[in-house]
Structure formats: structure tokens, C-alpha cells
Amino acid sequence: MSTKLNLPKLFGYAGLAVFGIISLLPIWMALKTAITMPTDVFSTANSLWVNNPVFGNFLRVLGLPSDVPPPANSGSPINFMIALRNSVIYTGLLVTGQLFFSSLAAYAFARLRFPGRDAIFYSFIAATMIPSIVLFIPNFILIRQLGLLNSFAGMVAPNILMLPFAVFFLRQFFLSTPKELEEAARLDGLSWFKVYWHIALPLQRGPLATLAILLSIQAWNDFFWPFLVGQKENVQVMAVALANYQSQTGQGQPDWTGLMAAVMLSIIPVLILLVFFGRRIVESLQTSGMK
Amino acid sequence: MTGRSADKSVNADKGSGLFGNRLRRKEALTGYLFILPALIGLIAFFAFPTIRAAQISLTNWNLMRPAHWIGFDNYGKLWADGKFWDSMQITLLYVIYNIPLQTALGLIIAVLADRLAKSVLFRAVIIAPYLISNVVAGLVWLLMLDPLIGLTNAFLTGIGIPPQSFLSSPDQALISVAGISIWRHVGFTALLFYAGLQSIPRDLYEAARLDGASESAMFRMITLPLLRPVMVFVLVTSVVGSFQVFDVIAVTTQGGPANSTRAVLWYIYENAFQFSRMGYASAMSMVLFVFLILVTLLQMRLLRADSSDLG
Amino acid sequence: MKTLTHYLLVSAAVLAPTTVFAQDTVRYWMWDGQQAPVYQQCANDFEAMNSDIHIEITQTGWDQYWTNLTTSFISGDAPDVFVNHLMRLPEFAANQMIEDLTPLLAKASYDTSGYLPGLLENWSKDGAVYGLPKDWATVAVAYDRDKLKAAGLAPSDLADMTWNPENGGSFQKIIAHLTVDTNGKRGDEEGFDPNSVATFGLVLNPLSPQGETEWAYLAASTGWRFIDEPWSTHYNFDDPRLAKSLTWIRDLARVHHLMPTVEQTGRLGAETLMFSDKGAMTVTGSWLVGLYHQSKPSVAFAPIPAGPEGRKTMFNGLADSIWTGSPVKDAAWKWVQYLGSDACQATVAKAGVVFPAQQDQIETTVKAFEEKGVDVSAFTKVATSETTFAPPITDYGNEISSIVKAALEKVMLGQQKPEEILTNANEEVNSLF
Structure with missing residues (x-):
């Protein structure tokens, strides 16, 4: 019995290991590039390790004194603390808003009855199907007319009130949860908002935490809109600052080592968030599992 | 598409006459209030620009000069534009490369993680590629897939497989782009499935196990049916997303070699911002929009999207 | 709310x-x-x-x-x-x-x-x-001094290279001599293994539509021009001289294996191959001198080869x-x-x-x-009205680029006869006007 169980399990673990390695290998290569001398990037591109690792690339993208001279195609150093602060504000505002407003709408779409509900819901899904290329010019003009260029308000405006993805996701979860508890609460005279806030939402802690993580990563990587609307340093987010290291000229190489060093630095805050939130998810799942 | 479970939720309020009507009206009002902020966002930043784009598609706007009304000329041109239809075909092929594999792998990883590795660490590992933006992911893979100096060919030749061209050959470029995209998104998909798996009551499995059900039987009889709402969501959003593939192509192949990766959004982008044909680009966007609506409706129909087997 | x-x-x-x-x-x-x-x-x-x-x-x-x-x-x-x-x-x-x-x-x-x-x-x-x-910018040959020395050549051997679309002139001979296979055999030696090249004599970027550092200096040295006068509404991509020049580049890679094929080149560009010792020579623009100097100090610059009509570099600015x-x-x-x-x-x-x-x-x-x-005389030497030609400045620049880029890729992939591909592309380009 036990051997019969162990073989599939072994395969399972082997599969997980393979997926893990494939996930991490390119990220390791990015990290390896970040600790390579700029002149050695291409001669060491086909190996997993670099013989004389250097940490100067991290220093130089931060504008600190470094033993690695910036290559000729390098961008100007990033003001890391300011970009970090801006990214935290941007991501925090955006994700908080998205979670609240989207879950509210998702709840209504899943549980409340009102004329035109399904039509409105499908128009939310349809909103993901319009290529964003045609959206951003009218949106840019609107934000400019509102005087919100170079402000966090302008940067979060288009997506803070709703994200079709989040509305759709939460609706599916509300739909697949039994509603007896909520009905009982309604009979006890609780308002719809209180039912949503105190009963329905806490039941979705797991999905909400998952969504929070995914939306945060997404917001952290948002590039094009924050780039158009928030160019000034006091609102410039990390992803926009990173672009400095990509393509300086039409022809020629990006500053590989600088870019990868900056990327590695920029994902550290997200990693912290992930591990912190990840633990919270596990906890919330365990408590909800015990009920 | 009647929202069966939502209908039932008001059974408790079903009074008679005036009382019931008032309650129902209040419920409707609450519903509108709940969706109001989201609706404002939808109208201001999605519906309004979409209507503008529809207007622009009837003009010859070049982004700089005032636009002139040209009726349906752009649509006529589009109908005859072989490049547009080629790009639709390439996009369709890309979706076929991308979606089944990404969904299947995502599901497998989620089930394995649910059964074998509940630790946060594994999920952090699986989602790690998503931490890196599309652009950076494209660059890293560009380096790794380089035919002469890249790691991948060094590995392949090491185990006796001839070096491949990947992004440099018309036969492999689109598959390579799809591969990069799967690498970055599979953890995302897996995490969504994982959230869905966590919502399945554990006692169902225990009961089944007592009845002597095998692992595969439980997967077919419990997991898959109860996962359907999440599956619908994953399929609909990832299909729509992968029809709009752009970033990775922009970084790695720019539509080449020999137009083999010119997906529809890349062609729209070229027209809008490189050829300054915003009117034409808008017309193509409208066609893509309608096409995606049809695809999604079909998917929802096939997947019976609104019913949940649990409710 | x-x-x-x-x-x-x-x-x-x-x-x-x-x-x-x-x-x-x-x-x-x-x-x-x-x-x-x-x-x-x-x-x-x-x-x-x-x-x-x-x-x-x-x-x-x-x-x-x-x-x-x-x-x-x-x-x-x-x-x-x-x-x-x-x-x-x-x-x-x-x-x-x-x-x-x-x-x-x-x-x-x-x-x-x-x-x-x-x-x-x-x-x-x-x-x-x-x-x-x-x-302003011109182009020049960038070569690796160490590899030149290893091949027994002197910088002066590169000072007066000639080229023609038939046999590639002394340019092709030097490229062949600079190519080395994994057994140490050179491209012009008996027993050279074309399927296992360690260092290519010439590496080029994937061909760009204006060809500034890849093909335009060769095609122009045959007397070919993109357009006959500035702001023209007619392009000359169907000219047989262009087809011949591109055929030479294609065959250098696909027939002679002295240059990586388009499938081998990757999308990272010629510099990466120079930096990683896969290339002995390339053609580069004056805007990249600083990058080469820093990343590969062994690289020096020589004038572009002279074709049937002399040296011709695009004069961009x-x-x-x-x-x-x-x-x-x-x-x-x-x-x-x-x-x-x-x-x-x-x-x-x-x-x-x-x-x-x-x-x-x-x-x-x-x-x-x-x-x-850094000696940049290879760039300044050709900055004269006799040795330069203007980039093609016409309407629909980006649209033309898109068409020509795909056509060039097809040529380099050997998909069809270059003449056919280029004539079709030229028709498409000229129909824009």
C-alpha cells in the first residue's frame, strides 16, 4: 500500500522540482548578469556561473561610488529611494482601490438582483477586449484636462475604480460559495453592505489575498501609463526609472548589467510582500479550513 | 446566462404584494450603488475611449492633422488588407500554442502544490517569473536563446542536440515567443487555480476516499467540476489576453523574422504609431474587439459559465 | 463610496x-x-x-x-x-x-x-x-586587433580593402582568412569545417531597412542609390545591383559560412558577437565607438572597403x-x-x-x-561629399522600413530569388506614393 502511494508521490515531487528550476533559471541568469562585469556579459552568456562576481553594478545604478565603470550606453543612476516610495504609493493606492471597488461590484453581480445586471457585467468583461492602444490617447487627454498630469491621482485614475479582471475573478468566487450564511444574516436584518463586508468578504480571504498579490505585482510592473502620465521624478515609479537602462539609442545594446542589477533591486520589495502576504494566505486558509 | 444562483438568493425575501416589491426595489438600488464606482470607471476610462476609437475609425486621423470623415473606407481597406488577415492568423496560431499548454501546466502545478507542497516558498518560486516585467523577461530570454552565445544552445549541444535558431528563424520564432509568455504566466495561472482548489470543501474528498475513490476519479468527479467557475475565468481572461500579445514581441522579434511573428496587436501598433494611421489602427481595433466578444461569448456558452455545480 | x-x-x-x-x-x-x-x-x-x-x-x-x-x-x-x-x-x-x-x-x-x-x-x-x-555619423570596419594579429595580418592590410559583388574582392579574402573553425583551420585553408566555425571573419547586425551598417555601404559602392533625388516618390529596390550586393552577403553566410546566417545571428546584434569573440570584424557606426572602446578595447577601426565606384558611406545626422x-x-x-x-x-x-x-x-x-x-580616422576620412550619400528621406519612411525589413529577411533566409523578393517589395513601396 505504502509503496503504491509513494511512486506517484515521487513523480509529483520530481515534477514540482522541474517546474521550480525552469521558473528560477532565467531569474538566476538575470541575477548572474547583474554580478558580471559589463565587459564580460556576452562571453559568459552561455555559462551558469561567473568567475569573478562583482557587486559594483548595484552600487552604480544607485548612484553610489562603484568599482565598476558604467558602460557607455548606461542611463543616469536611479534615485532608488524616491522611485521606491513612488512605487509603494502607486501600488498601494491602486490595489486598495481595485480590491474594494471590484469586490463590491463583484458581490452585486453575484448576489443582488437588479435590471440590466448581466448586461452590465458582460460589458465589464468586454472592457478587457478593447486594445489598450486606442484607449490611452483619449485617457491621456482626459487626465491632462483634469490637470492631473504628474500626479498619483492621474496615474491611478483609469484603473482604481475597477479592474474587469478583478471583478470577474471575485464574482466567480462569490458564485461558487454557498449563500445560506448570507441569507440568514439578511433575515436577521443586516444591511446588504454589512452582509458583504462582515460575512461574504471574510469568506473569500484566500482568493482576496491571491488577488492582492497578483494585482500588486501587476501594478508594480505597470509601465506605459505611468510613463506617459508620471514622468517627473517626484511621481516616477520604479518601472519607469528602470526604462532608463533599456534602450538609450535606436541601435545598440541596453546596459545589461545595470538593467539587471536595477531589476533585481526593484523586485526585492515585491518579494518581501510576497513572503509576508503568502504567509497570511496560508494562515487565513488554515483558519477558514478549520471552521 | 440567467445567474441561477443569484436568483435563488432572494428567495428568502419573497414576500407578497407591496412588501416584496419594496424589498426588491431596495435590492436593485443597493445593487446599483454597489457597482456605481466601478461603473464610473468603466464609462470614463473604457466606454468613452472606445466610442472615441469607433469615431476615429471612420476618419483618416494621422495623430497630427485634424481628422477628416471618410466613412467606412478604413473598413473596406481592412477587408482587402492581406497583412491584417495574416496577422489574425498568426495571432490565432499563437493562442493555440499558448493557451492549452499554459492552462494544463497551471492546473498540474496547482494540483501538485495543493497535494504535496503547501509551503509559501514553492508558490513564491512559481510566481517568481511574474515579478519580472514582460519587457525584462523578453530581454533575459533574448540573451538565453541567442543561437551563438546563449545558454540554451550551450545546453542542447552539451546533451547532443544540434543548436536551434529560436527567435531568429521564421519556423521557431512564434513558438519561442509563446514559450517565453508561458514561462512568465504559468505561475499566475497556477495561483488562480490554487485559490480555486482551496475553496473546494475538504470533506468532499474525505467522503470520496472513504468510498474508495482513486486519485484520478476524485480529480474527475470533484476537482474539475467544482473548479469550473475558476476555469471559466482563467480561460476567458487568458484567451483574451493572449490575443493581445504585444510586449514580448516588441522586445524580441518586432514582428520578424520575415513577418512570422507579426501578431495583430503589433500590426495595429505599427499602423498607429509608426505609420501614423490612427484611423486605420482604430478600425482594426474595432474589428478585433468585436471578434474577441464573439470568441468570449462562444467560450461562455461552451463552458456554461454562469452555473456553479456547488450552488 | x-x-x-x-x-x-x-x-x-x-x-x-x-x-x-x-x-x-x-x-x-x-x-x-x-x-x-x-x-x-x-x-x-x-x-x-x-x-x-x-x-x-x-x-x-x-x-x-x-x-x-x-x-x-x-x-x-x-x-x-x-x-x-x-x-x-x-x-x-x-x-x-x-x-x-x-x-x-x-x-x-x-x-x-x-x-x-x-x-x-x-x-x-x-x-x-x-x-x-x-x-553626423559615418560607418567604418571594426576589427579585433588580436585576431588580426593571430591571422598574421597587419592593420595596414585593412587600410585599402576592395570589394565587388562578384567575388568580394580583397574584403572577402580577408574575411575568409579571419574565419577560424573549431579545429583552428582558417576559412581559406584546405579542410576548413564550415559547420563548426569558432570565429566568423565578418559579423553583421540583422539587416536593417536602411542598411547603414550592414549592406548600404556595399550596395552604394556599386553606384546604387535608394532614390534618385531627395524627397523622391520612387525607390530603386528592384535595381539588379542591389540584388547582386545582397546576394553576395547572403552567400557569404549561407554558402561560404564566413559569416553567421540570419538564423545564427540572434537578435542581439553584431556587437555582442564581437564582444564574445565570435566575430573578428564587423561594420559599425561612429556612434558606437565609445561602447567598443570600453567593452572590447582590442577593437580598432579601418575604412570601409572600396567598391567599383569607390567608398560610399551613409551620411546621417x-x-x-x-x-x-x-x-x-x-x-x-x-x-x-x-x-x-x-x-x-x-x-x-x-x-x-x-x-x-x-x-x-x-x-x-x-x-x-x-x-x-581611439583612432577614429576611419570615420572622418570618409566624411567627404565624394564618399558619402544621403539617407533616403521620403514620405512613408516607417511603412517602407517595415516592408523592406521583411524583404531583406526573406533574402537572407534564402526563401526566394533576391531579385523577385526585391522587385515585389519595390512595387509595394512605390505603390504607397
């Missing part, structure tokens, strides 16, 4: 600082990060002389630069002055996005005679001038243009004049990054490069 939205938006608005615009702020956009500090120096010097004008320089990478510029035209927020590329000139001029500088030049009696011949002409159409030239919607045109014009002045051009020259547009700055620039230990 309304209040919450309101609160969120308001609190976000509070976080946004209020920007106070000085009386005359001239906004200046550029894409080259390498040059940004140099021009910041110019701006500081300029501000010291003009205390009522503030210069605000914004540098964004090439990839975003043009989309950003287009959006800013639409929203009426475009920079007062920006670095312009010839590729974009026709459409910006036709749509009256950039100022015709002729009246301003006349009023200021601005002396344009100092520019290298051809530069100002590139930026002119029908008597109007749409930008003041800021720099950037210019500063003024946006027609600028609210501070007077200040903008002052700044553009300063950018073209001896003072700023000398600052650029001393930085040794690019070649400034003024003829008499060449010497300073060459010296600045010399101090870094």
Missing part, C-alpha cells in the same frame, strides 16, 4: 506637488543617455548667459521617445525643442509639427557655412529648413527641431542657436562621444578620442 473615491482621489492629488513654471522654461527632449550630461553642460553655460531662460532636459530611451513625442503633439504638451531623426522629418514637416527655421536664420543672419556639406541639406525641403544639424506649438519660441530659438554655436559644439567635441556638425570641430573631436586611445 463616493466619498471614499473622492477621498482617495483628493489625497492622491495632495500628494502630487504643484509645479510652478518659470517665465521661460524651454523643454528639451533627447533619447541618448550618453549625451545627456554633455548637453546639460551646454544648458548650464547657456543659462549662465541667459538668466531669464531655464532649460529643462528630459531624456527617455529610444523605444519610448517617439510614442511619447506623438502623444505630446496630440495633447499640446510637446517639448519646445527636441532632437529629431531624419526618419521622422518628412511626416513632422508635412504636418507642420516643426518650425521652418528659414525666417529665423535670416533674421539672425545665422552662419550655416560651418556645417559639413550635406548636413543642412538633409534637413531642408523646398527652401525650408526644419532643424539645425547637431552631429541628427538635428534640433522647434515645435510649432511652443509657447516660448523666442527662447527656444535662442537655445537652438546656442546648441549650434561654437561654444556648445566645442563642449560636445571635447566629450568625445559623437562628431559635432561643425566642420572645424572635427579636429577637437579626433583629439578627444585620441586622448582616450
Whole structure:
């Protein structure tokens, strides 16, 4: 019995290991590039390790004194603390808003009855199907007319009130949860908002935490809109600052080592968030599992 | 598409006459209030620009000069534009490369993680590629897939497989782009499935196990049916997303070699911002929009999207 | 919920600082990060002389630069002055996005005679001038000194290379000799294994539509030109001389294996292959001298080979243009004049990054490069009217590029006869007009 169980399990673990390695290998290569001398990037591109690792690339993208001279195609150093602060504000505002407003709408779409509900819901899904290329010019003009260029308000405006993805996701979860508890609460005279806030939402802690993580990563990587609307340093987010290291000229190489060093630095805050939130998810799942 | 479970939720309020009507009206009002902020966002930043784009598609706007009304000329041109239809075909092929594999792998990883590795660490590992933006992911893979100096060919030749061209050959470029995209998104998909798996009551499995059900039987009889709402969501959003593939192509192949990766959004982008044909680009966007609506409706129909087997 | 939205938006608005615009702020956009500090120096010097004008320089990478510029035209927020590329000139001029500088030049009696011949002409159409030239670029052969030495060749052997589309002249012989397979056999030796090349004699970027560093210098040396006169509405991609030149490049890779095929080249470009010792020689633009010097100091430069009609390099150059919607045109014009002045051009020259547009700055620039230990004479030598040709400046530049790029890829992949591919592409290009 036990051997019969162990073989599939072994395969399972082997599969997980393979997926893990494939996930991490390119990220390791990015990290390896970040600790390579700029002149050695291409001669060491086909190996997993670099013989004389250097940490100067991290220093130089931060504008600190470094033993690695910036290559000729390098961008100007990033003001890391300011970009970090801006990214935290941007991501925090955006994700908080998205979670609240989207879950509210998702709840209504899943549980409340009102004329035109399904039509409105499908128009939310349809909103993901319009290529964003045609959206951003009218949106840019609107934000400019509102005087919100170079402000966090302008940067979060288009997506803070709703994200079709989040509305759709939460609706599916509300739909697949039994509603007896909520009905009982309604009979006890609780308002719809209180039912949503105190009963329905806490039941979705797991999905909400998952969504929070995914939306945060997404917001952290948002590039094009924050780039158009928030160019000034006091609102410039990390992803926009990173672009400095990509393509300086039409022809020629990006500053590989600088870019990868900056990327590695920029994902550290997200990693912290992930591990912190990840633990919270596990906890919330365990408590909800015990009920 | 009647929202069966939502209908039932008001059974408790079903009074008679005036009382019931008032309650129902209040419920409707609450519903509108709940969706109001989201609706404002939808109208201001999605519906309004979409209507503008529809207007622009009837003009010859070049982004700089005032636009002139040209009726349906752009649509006529589009109908005859072989490049547009080629790009639709390439996009369709890309979706076929991308979606089944990404969904299947995502599901497998989620089930394995649910059964074998509940630790946060594994999920952090699986989602790690998503931490890196599309652009950076494209660059890293560009380096790794380089035919002469890249790691991948060094590995392949090491185990006796001839070096491949990947992004440099018309036969492999689109598959390579799809591969990069799967690498970055599979953890995302897996995490969504994982959230869905966590919502399945554990006692169902225990009961089944007592009845002597095998692992595969439980997967077919419990997991898959109860996962359907999440599956619908994953399929609909990832299909729509992968029809709009752009970033990775922009970084790695720019539509080449020999137009083999010119997906529809890349062609729209070229027209809008490189050829300054915003009117034409808008017309193509409208066609893509309608096409995606049809695809999604079909998917929802096939997947019976609104019913949940649990409710 | 309304209040919450309101609160969120308001609190976000509070976080946004209020920007106070000085009386005359001239906004200046550029894409080259390498040059940004140099021009910041110019701006500081300029501000010291003009205390009522503030210069605000914004540098964004090439990839975003043009989309950003287009959006800013639409929203009426475009920079007062920006670095312009010839590729974009026709459409910006036709749509009256950039100022015709002729009246301003006349009023200021601005002396344009100092520019290298051809530069100002590139930026002119029908008597109007749409930008003041800021720099110029030519191409040269970049070779690895160590590999040259290992092959028993001297730099002087590269000084007078010849080329023709039939047998490749001495250029092809040198390429063959510089190619080494994994057994150490050279490309011109018996027993050379073409399927296992360690170092290619020549590496080129994936062919670009204008071919500046890949094919245009060869095709032009046969007498071929993109167009017969500036602003033409007819391209010559169907010319047999072009097909022959491209066939030679294709066969160098696919038949002789002295150059990586397009499938082998990857999308990272020729520099990466030079840096990683996969290439002994390439052709590069003067704008990459700094990168080579830093990343591969063993690389030196030799003049491009002379074809049947002599040496021909594309003569490209950037210019500063003024946006027609600028609210501070007077200040903008002052700044553009300063950018073209001896003072700023000398600052650029001393930085040794690019070649400034003024003829008499060449010497300073060459010296600045010399101090870094780089001999750039291969680039300056061909900066004459006899050895240069203008980039094709016509309407529909980007659309033509898209068509030609795909056609060139097909040629290099050996999909069809080059003549057929090019004739079809030419028809498609010419039907745009």
C-alpha cells in the first residue's frame, strides 16, 4: 500500500522540482548578469556561473561610488529611494482601490438582483477586449484636462475604480460559495453592505489575498501609463526609472548589467510582500479550513 | 446566462404584494450603488475611449492633422488588407500554442502544490517569473536563446542536440515567443487555480476516499467540476489576453523574422504609431474587439459559465 | 463610496506637488543617455548667459521617445525643442509639427557655412529648413586587433580593402582568412569545417531597412542609390545591383559560412558577437565607438572597403527641431542657436562621444578620442561629399522600413530569388506614393 502511494508521490515531487528550476533559471541568469562585469556579459552568456562576481553594478545604478565603470550606453543612476516610495504609493493606492471597488461590484453581480445586471457585467468583461492602444490617447487627454498630469491621482485614475479582471475573478468566487450564511444574516436584518463586508468578504480571504498579490505585482510592473502620465521624478515609479537602462539609442545594446542589477533591486520589495502576504494566505486558509 | 444562483438568493425575501416589491426595489438600488464606482470607471476610462476609437475609425486621423470623415473606407481597406488577415492568423496560431499548454501546466502545478507542497516558498518560486516585467523577461530570454552565445544552445549541444535558431528563424520564432509568455504566466495561472482548489470543501474528498475513490476519479468527479467557475475565468481572461500579445514581441522579434511573428496587436501598433494611421489602427481595433466578444461569448456558452455545480 | 473615491482621489492629488513654471522654461527632449550630461553642460553655460531662460532636459530611451513625442503633439504638451531623426522629418514637416527655421536664420543672419556639406541639406525641403544639424555619423570596419594579429595580418592590410559583388574582392579574402573553425583551420585553408566555425571573419547586425551598417555601404559602392533625388516618390529596390550586393552577403553566410546566417545571428546584434569573440570584424557606426572602446578595447577601426565606384558611406545626422506649438519660441530659438554655436559644439567635441556638425570641430573631436586611445580616422576620412550619400528621406519612411525589413529577411533566409523578393517589395513601396 505504502509503496503504491509513494511512486506517484515521487513523480509529483520530481515534477514540482522541474517546474521550480525552469521558473528560477532565467531569474538566476538575470541575477548572474547583474554580478558580471559589463565587459564580460556576452562571453559568459552561455555559462551558469561567473568567475569573478562583482557587486559594483548595484552600487552604480544607485548612484553610489562603484568599482565598476558604467558602460557607455548606461542611463543616469536611479534615485532608488524616491522611485521606491513612488512605487509603494502607486501600488498601494491602486490595489486598495481595485480590491474594494471590484469586490463590491463583484458581490452585486453575484448576489443582488437588479435590471440590466448581466448586461452590465458582460460589458465589464468586454472592457478587457478593447486594445489598450486606442484607449490611452483619449485617457491621456482626459487626465491632462483634469490637470492631473504628474500626479498619483492621474496615474491611478483609469484603473482604481475597477479592474474587469478583478471583478470577474471575485464574482466567480462569490458564485461558487454557498449563500445560506448570507441569507440568514439578511433575515436577521443586516444591511446588504454589512452582509458583504462582515460575512461574504471574510469568506473569500484566500482568493482576496491571491488577488492582492497578483494585482500588486501587476501594478508594480505597470509601465506605459505611468510613463506617459508620471514622468517627473517626484511621481516616477520604479518601472519607469528602470526604462532608463533599456534602450538609450535606436541601435545598440541596453546596459545589461545595470538593467539587471536595477531589476533585481526593484523586485526585492515585491518579494518581501510576497513572503509576508503568502504567509497570511496560508494562515487565513488554515483558519477558514478549520471552521 | 440567467445567474441561477443569484436568483435563488432572494428567495428568502419573497414576500407578497407591496412588501416584496419594496424589498426588491431596495435590492436593485443597493445593487446599483454597489457597482456605481466601478461603473464610473468603466464609462470614463473604457466606454468613452472606445466610442472615441469607433469615431476615429471612420476618419483618416494621422495623430497630427485634424481628422477628416471618410466613412467606412478604413473598413473596406481592412477587408482587402492581406497583412491584417495574416496577422489574425498568426495571432490565432499563437493562442493555440499558448493557451492549452499554459492552462494544463497551471492546473498540474496547482494540483501538485495543493497535494504535496503547501509551503509559501514553492508558490513564491512559481510566481517568481511574474515579478519580472514582460519587457525584462523578453530581454533575459533574448540573451538565453541567442543561437551563438546563449545558454540554451550551450545546453542542447552539451546533451547532443544540434543548436536551434529560436527567435531568429521564421519556423521557431512564434513558438519561442509563446514559450517565453508561458514561462512568465504559468505561475499566475497556477495561483488562480490554487485559490480555486482551496475553496473546494475538504470533506468532499474525505467522503470520496472513504468510498474508495482513486486519485484520478476524485480529480474527475470533484476537482474539475467544482473548479469550473475558476476555469471559466482563467480561460476567458487568458484567451483574451493572449490575443493581445504585444510586449514580448516588441522586445524580441518586432514582428520578424520575415513577418512570422507579426501578431495583430503589433500590426495595429505599427499602423498607429509608426505609420501614423490612427484611423486605420482604430478600425482594426474595432474589428478585433468585436471578434474577441464573439470568441468570449462562444467560450461562455461552451463552458456554461454562469452555473456553479456547488450552488 | 463616493466619498471614499473622492477621498482617495483628493489625497492622491495632495500628494502630487504643484509645479510652478518659470517665465521661460524651454523643454528639451533627447533619447541618448550618453549625451545627456554633455548637453546639460551646454544648458548650464547657456543659462549662465541667459538668466531669464531655464532649460529643462528630459531624456527617455529610444523605444519610448517617439510614442511619447506623438502623444505630446496630440495633447499640446510637446517639448519646445527636441532632437529629431531624419526618419521622422518628412511626416513632422508635412504636418507642420516643426518650425521652418528659414525666417529665423535670416533674421539672425545665422552662419550655416560651418556645417559639413550635406548636413543642412538633409534637413531642408523646398527652401525650408526644419532643424539645425547637431552631429553626423559615418560607418567604418571594426576589427579585433588580436585576431588580426593571430591571422598574421597587419592593420595596414585593412587600410585599402576592395570589394565587388562578384567575388568580394580583397574584403572577402580577408574575411575568409579571419574565419577560424573549431579545429583552428582558417576559412581559406584546405579542410576548413564550415559547420563548426569558432570565429566568423565578418559579423553583421540583422539587416536593417536602411542598411547603414550592414549592406548600404556595399550596395552604394556599386553606384546604387535608394532614390534618385531627395524627397523622391520612387525607390530603386528592384535595381539588379542591389540584388547582386545582397546576394553576395547572403552567400557569404549561407554558402561560404564566413559569416553567421540570419538564423545564427540572434537578435542581439553584431556587437555582442564581437564582444564574445565570435566575430573578428564587423561594420559599425561612429556612434558606437565609445561602447567598443570600453567593452572590447582590442577593437580598432579601418575604412570601409572600396567598391567599383569607390567608398560610399551613409551620411546621417541628427538635428534640433522647434515645435510649432511652443509657447516660448523666442527662447527656444535662442537655445537652438546656442546648441549650434561654437561654444556648445566645442563642449560636445571635447566629450568625445559623437562628431559635432561643425566642420572645424572635427579636429577637437579626433583629439578627444585620441586622448582616450581611439583612432577614429576611419570615420572622418570618409566624411567627404565624394564618399558619402544621403539617407533616403521620403514620405512613408516607417511603412517602407517595415516592408523592406521583411524583404531583406526573406533574402537572407534564402526563401526566394533576391531579385523577385526585391522587385515585389519595390512595387509595394512605390505603390504607397
